[in-house]
Amino acid sequence: MPSSGDWKIPPAAQPKAEGYKFDLDQALSAVVSLRAEVPADATTAETLGTERAGHGVVIGDRGLVLTIGYLITEAEAVWLRTIDGRVVPGHPLAFDHETGFGLVQALGRLDLPVLPLGKSADLLVGEHAILAAAGGRHRAVAARIVARQEFAGYWEYVLDDAIFTAPAHPNWGGTGLINAAGELVGIGSLHLEQRRDPDTVFHVNMIVPIDLLTPVLDDLLRHGRPNRPARPWLGVYVTELEDKLVVVGVAKDSPAQRADLRAGDVLLSVADDSVDTLAALFKRIWSLGAAGVEVPITVQRDGRMLALRVTSGDRQRFLRMPRMH
Numbered sequence: 001m002p003s004s005g006d007w008k009i010p011p012a013a014q015p016k017a018e019g020y021k022f023d024l025d026q027a028l029s030a031v032v033s034l035r036a037e038v039p040a041d042a043t044t045a046e047t048l049g050t051e052r053a054g055h056g057v058v059i060g061d062r063g064l065v066l067t068i069g070y071l072i073t074e075a076e077a078v079w080l081r082t083i084d085g086r087v088v089p090g091h092p093l094a095f096d097h098e099t100g101f102g103l104v105q106a107l108g109r110l111d112l113p114v115l116p117l118g119k120s121a122d123l124l125v126g127e128h129a130i131l132a133a134a135g136g137r138h139r140a141v142a143a144r145i146v147a148r149q150e151f152a153g154y155w156e157y158v159l160d161d162a163i164f165t166a167p168a169h170p171n172w173g174g175t176g177l178i179n180a181a182g183e184l185v186g187i188g189s190l191h192l193e194q195r196r197d198p199d200t201v202f203h204v205n206m207i208v209p210i211d212l213l214t215p216v217l218d219d220l221l222r223h224g225r226p227n228r229p230a231r232p233w234l235g236v237y238v239t240e241l242e243d244k245l246v247v248v249g250v251a252k253d254s255p256a257q258r259a260d261l262r263a264g265d266v267l268l269s270v271a272d273d274s275v276d277t278l279a280a281l282f283k284r285i286w287s288l289g290a291a292g293v294e295v296p297i298t299v300q301r302d303g304r305m306l307a308l309r310v311t312s313g314d315r316q317r318f319l320r321m322p323r324m325h
Contacts, residue, residue, distance in 0.1 A: 008138040013167055015130045015142040022182030025136065030058045030115040031176050033081040033134035034067055034104065036092070042074035043251070043319050054173030055133050056080065056104055057184055061114050063088075063106030064221075067174040068189050068208065069095040072102045074320040080106055083136055094220035097315050098231065099212040100157065100189055103220050115176065118183025120209035123148070123163060130178040131169045131188060131205060141169045143177075143205075151206055152278035153190075154237045154248070156285075156315075161209060164192075168203035177207050185210050225316060229290035232312030236261055238278060245281055247299075254318065259310040265299040272296070285312070 017024040036052045038045055048070055056067035065080060072078055078090035088108040095102045123129070125145050132140040143165040151162035163186050169175055175188035186207035194202045219227040235254020238245050245267040250256040267281060268274065271288060275281040285295055291314035299306050 007171065009141055009170075011138075013141050014137050015140050017137075019142075020180065020182065024130075024182075026113050027115060027178055027182045028130075028132050028136050028140055029083045030113045031132045031134045032056050032058065032065060032083075032110070032112070034065070034071055034090070034174060035079045035081075036072050036075035037077040038074050039076055039320070044070075044073050046252075048073065052173075055171075055176070055188075056174050057115050057176040057187070058110060058112050059115060059117065059184065063090075063108075063110045064093075065090065065104040065106060065110075066184075066187060066213070067102045067104060068187050069097070069100050069102030071174055072104060076320075078104055080104065080110070081134065082110060082112055083134065094224040096216055096220060096226055097157075097233075098226070099159075099216065100208050101187065101213055101216075101220075115178070115184045116182070117210055117213070118179050118181060118185040120163065120185040120211045123179065123185055128180060129165065129185070131165055131172070131207075132176045132178055133169065133171050139171070141165075141167060143167060143169070146204060150279055152282065154239050154278065156233060156236070156282050158279050158282050159208065159212075163207035163209055164204045165207060166202070166204045168205050172205045175205075177210075230314040230316060231286045232288060232291050232293050232295060233315035233318075234259075234261070234285065234295065234310050234312055235315075235318070238267060238281065240278055243276070245275060245278065251318070255310050255313045259297075259308050261297070261299070261308060261310065262301065265301050265306075267297060267299055268305070269298040270295065272298075291315075 034056045038050045054071045056065035072092040075092045090104040093103040093105045146166045147164040151159045172188040177186035190206040216226040234256040235251035236256040237249040247265040270284040295310045
């Protein structure tokens with residue numbers, strides 16, 4: 001996440017009002033900037049920091065703001081800034097680990113437009129869209145959908161149909177992806193570098209599709225999380241390296257650490273099934289049952305094969321949870 005200083009998108013990359021049939025400035029004013037403060041002893045403080053900045057989109061007429069969840073995970077305080085400079089406190093209402101979405105409830109009046117939800121399933125590769133940060137046109141990118149495909153993140157995260165846009169937005173966390181009808185169709189999550197060849201780096205943003213929100217929105221509002229059995233979580237960070245799955249770290253006091261998984265271990269199989277991609281690894285773990293299930297893993301360490309058994313956990317129980325009002 002880059003800092004939220006005084007920056008602007010180059011004019012050539014900004015959206016132009018005459019290119020859209022909806023009120024562009026009104027739609028962009030539904031995007032707010034977001035700042036979160038997290039205690040130093042929080043589980044995610046080491047990896048995500050204690051001060052986090054990004055954006056969110058107003059999706060409810062009572063001040064409900066949708067953002068990317070890593071901005072508000074374990075936050076004690078959240079502040080929202082509107083396009084006209086007003087600062088309103090917010091409450092971190094919910095976070096869904098499976099989708100990555102987070103919800104913030106404004107604790108004062110935002111007096112901003114509500115961006116309607118569209119259907120991300122209707123987006124086509126090659127289609128034009130806007131990826132908007134808080135601050136109006138000069139902080140929005142006129143982008144294209146360049147891919148729709150599976151995405152797996154090293155932190156035990158998989159999206160079956162992630163959206164990828166270019167050119168990349170430089171301040172992507174919590175940005176709103178707006179379609180040609182002026183509807184919200186996704187929330188910005190990551191900046192990625194992709195190589196077309198050894199000498200060419202292609203910068204894109206990964207967007208979480210809005211269609212993943214609809215099935216869990218009521219649960220998030222009522223319970224702060226989806227009302228379904230939690231997936232098994234190990235607390236292991238894994239990367240694909242030279243066609244191998246290599247552990248690059250384990251979360252402190254996590255099931256993986258307790259089972260003696262270590263950085264440098266090469267993961268070979270889960271429950272006797274070989275795994276060779278991040279997505280295959282995580283999906284095989286999740287297929288074994290709900291959080292608490294034992295996960296048999298075979299690793300290679302220092303030239304030796306080891307069979308480990310990890311008693312999985314509920315990731316949310318390892319975090320500070322927001323208080324429900």
